[in-house]
Amino acid sequence: MVPFKIGHFSVGSVEDPVFIIAEIGQNHQGCIETAKKLIKAAKKVGCNCVKFQKSCLSDKFTKSALDRSYSGKNSFGNTYGEHKAFLEFSLKQHILLKQYCKNLDIFFSVSAMDEVSLEEIVSLKLPFIKIGSGDANNFKLLEKAAQLRTPVIISTGMQTMATIKTIIQIMEKSNKTNFALMHCISSYPTKPEDCKLLTIQLLQNKFPNVLIGYSGHEVSPYISESAILLGAKIIERHLTLDKMQKGSDHSCSLTPMEFESLVKTIRSYEHAKMLQIPKSTRFIINHFNDDENVRKSLEKICGRKILNCEQACRKKLGKSLVTAKVIFKGEMLTQDKLNVKVSQPLGVVAERLWDCVGQFVNKDLSKDTPLQCNDIIGFV
Template structure:
């Protein structure tokens, strides 16, 4: 099994297109979504794998589900209509491999976790709905497969418990800040939680799973240091299903990826120095030291003998004044003359 971690050892943000169940239970739509994820710049196409009897109790499956988004009379019938078989998943994995995009899924229960392990996916996602399912999280951690865990609907105490459970086995996991509302109201997103996670969990990767409308909030999460971004993908926001409204259509995914890649270039590295592109401006407007008055050879320079101006020729940079004070002149100099290295002993 390849235990390499897709989001590590790279400067690029790892972008997940969460297809989830936006495929409407149609394998061909699922493949169209995988293709769109690949064509518009995502690194991974992700689905959801559920064993209904493992995830839901009997009463939950029998509950009437009269929603406009329903694919069945009961919630169980609805979920069954949207659930792919194991063979379907193998087919989708093969298709993703053929077109060159990573494929994985959220494990919604223990049996689905075991299946995804057998499928040899590059990582396993634990969704927000299972972030308090410590038994499932521990079983997932025991596999030593890299994990991405969303933290919607959870307290910070629960998030810390997730961290401690997985850390007993490895540090090949990421925590995603997430608000489980579809769409998420801006006032509830609290991107500053990303800074909290980075401070509390400095030895793992922090990311963001967004359910807000648009792309700018997810781009901002990258500016705050997120190395993983997950967004739902749909072919049409008007399709039946509760996730479509907060999903990105392919062109929006392309916009998000483009904005993130542009931001990554602009973020650069924490190195402050004059850049190559600034040199022309410096030659034109950068200020140099000049002499405040005529001075004789052998004179010892003081602060009051020097002024900072735009000067021709370009002299010693104004920031060097403290290094120049106390130097001895090697020749006579004129008022307003640029201070040059060859003037000094």
């Protein structure tokens, strides 16, 4: 793998400590004071970084997705748009939180959930920018992220190995080496049997120059502890003050006490030099690759595909191709005529962007319409 710097922190080489991220996300409940309490808790338990999320709702979602009724137990509004707006911090609020982190001497970072937000958070001069699983197939966003000097960390939940290979190609095309992939399963919470930790080593084997980490959603810290023994150099877990709070992420988050246990275990492994184990265990996978039948069996067990447990999340938050402007019957699709958004109904999946470019539509399409296969002449 190619080590790189996250701020002053070197990550990736054998002697480098694991970089530990406390994902606060939207567990702050829309409250700055709660966000500060979470930051303080992350610092106290020894995390290297806290991470939030930034969305431009109109760029991330279609109008129909925002307008749909949303009245479940985790709702903060009558519509999904009202719910998301309640939980969204402004850029000015992110600046305040970044300063608070600086005062506590802990890194502050943000996930860019759409192209507009990516452009906004670049001004924050972050140690790295995160691209979440929901945008790992958003190739337009990834192309922009690849142009940045800032390190980029990309989660791979809900994605296939083919999409992961495309992510690598996008980064390589821009000669970007300061990026990492995070093995991730987008199921909240993730059952132990669905965590597929051997995928960490499979990714290391397939992409030996790429730094691999783990973003976990299981209910306890123990599986994440095991991930570093398989070679994960970055660990990301959600942090909550109370697992019973309203919000879908709290159940798969760690309490400060659980997070402290995770950090202490990781640092103990480092002191015991146990993180050199992947050198030998990776040999096993390399050896398996010499046997075609064994290699196929290994890929069947831990190869990346969209799991059944991820289908609910993909249906709710997976990105589709959406018209960026009015398109008339017979018109050719170009990249500037397509956006990538969470849509209702779902459309052509985002990773098929380049399959659609150059094709022709067979009817008039209004702006912000999820593109369907039968809207495109001869498209399957």
